[in-house]
Amino acid sequence: KARSWLGWQLRLKTNKSHGRARIMGFDDSKLPDAIDAGEIAVIAGFQGVTDDERVATLGRGGSDTSAVAVAAALNATVCDIYTDVDGVYTTDPRIVPKAQRIEKISFEEMLELASLGAKVLQTRSVEMAMNHNVPVRVLSSFLKPGEPNPGTIVCSEEEIVEKQVVSGVAYSRDEAKVTLYGVPDKPGISAKIFSALARAGVNVDMIVQAQARGPEQANMVFTCTDRDSPIARDTLESMHDEIGYERLEVVRDVSKISIVGVGMRSHTGVAETMFKALYEKGINIDVISTSEIKISVLIADAYTELAVRALHTAFGLDAA
Incomplete structure (x- = not known):
């Protein structure tokens, strides 16, 4: 005894960003009543409805996000996602054959891994699962x-x-490093630069600012996706006179390598182990970014696989 539901029938409310709409909640859905009546719900994911009754699609990862949203609305015990792999691994098994399947991983760790390049679950679905504890x-x-x-x-x-x-080692090859040399070191410059990039739709990741050789000057380094790098270059070149920097450099053949683990909060020496493992393989680090449960480094793209294997071994993640 089954019944099919489309997004507008579910009343899965979204905002108006067609093609990448975000779920805002359920609006008087009759789905729980139908399930209580013994009907098996077959639901079309990836879609919802806006306030003005237009169907909107959710964009990449929308089917996973739909499933988690429905599970949250029904107060489900668990949401099963069937996919082309048998779980989340400590890293990409195609690079490290000794990668292990992880039995349990925290929302925070999965969120970091998903945003850093792991492709098992999309960031938005993990974010929703964490917010609703599903x-x-x-x-x-x-x-x-x-x-x-x-x-x-x-x-x-x-x-x-x-x-x-x-818990895992993630990598992303879709990276570019943008460096502004000789930026005036005064209040408001950073806000001007990154406000312009935001308006241009460039998603900035790692940011490092260091003193330059000249007086009252700084060098600004940041990363963005490789596909956004031409837009970043054009945006900054159009602001050359306004900002007053000396030189702009964009390097596209770089990769971001990250280690993730909630255990970092209570253990020392994690950064030392990471940097030592990369040093022993002769891998130079361009940029470093950290959070409570993550350390990311930017390296030359040619060393991606070597770095992933070295870190996987260094942190004892290889299968016996």
């Missing part, structure tokens, strides 16, 4: 009936008994 289980669609399919459970940190110092 555990998500990643399972394989391709295992035969009867084969074990434990997958990976993405849940709150409190549910994880043994917390690894580092």
Whole structure:
């Protein structure tokens, strides 16, 4: 006894950003009543409806996000996501054959890994799951009936008994490094630069500012996606006279390598282990960015796979 539901029938409310709409909530959905009546709901993901009754699509990762939104609305115990892999791994198994499937990973760790290049779950679906505390289980669609399919459970940190110092190594090749040399070192310059980039739709990631050799000057380094780098270059070149920098440089053949783990909060020496492992392989670091549970470095693209393998081994993530 089944019934199909489209986004407008569910009353899955979204904003008006067609093609990348964000879910705002359910508006008087009759879905719970139908389920209580014994109907099996078959729901079209990836879509919702705006306040003016227009159908809007959610953009990349929209089907996962739809599933989590429905699970949250129904107060579900868990949301199962069937995909082309059998769980979340400590890194990309295509680069490191000894990568291990993770049994449990926290929302925060998965959010970092997803935003740093891991492609198992989209950032928006993990963000929604964390906000509504809906555990998500990643399972394989391709295992035969009867084969074990434990997958990976993405849940709150409190549910994880043994917390690894580092849970995973992520990488992203879609990176570019932009450097502004000789920027006037005075209040308001950074705001002017990054406000213009934001208006141009450039998503800035790592930012480093250091003193330049000249008096009252600084060098500004930041990263953005490789596809955004031409827009960043054009935006900054058009502001040359307004900002007053000396030189602009854009380097596109770079990669971002990141280690992620909630155990970093309570363990020292993590950065030392990371930098030592890269040094021993002769890998130079361009930019460093850190948070409570993450350290990211920017390196030359040619060393991506070597760096991932070295860090995976250094933090004891290789399977026996």
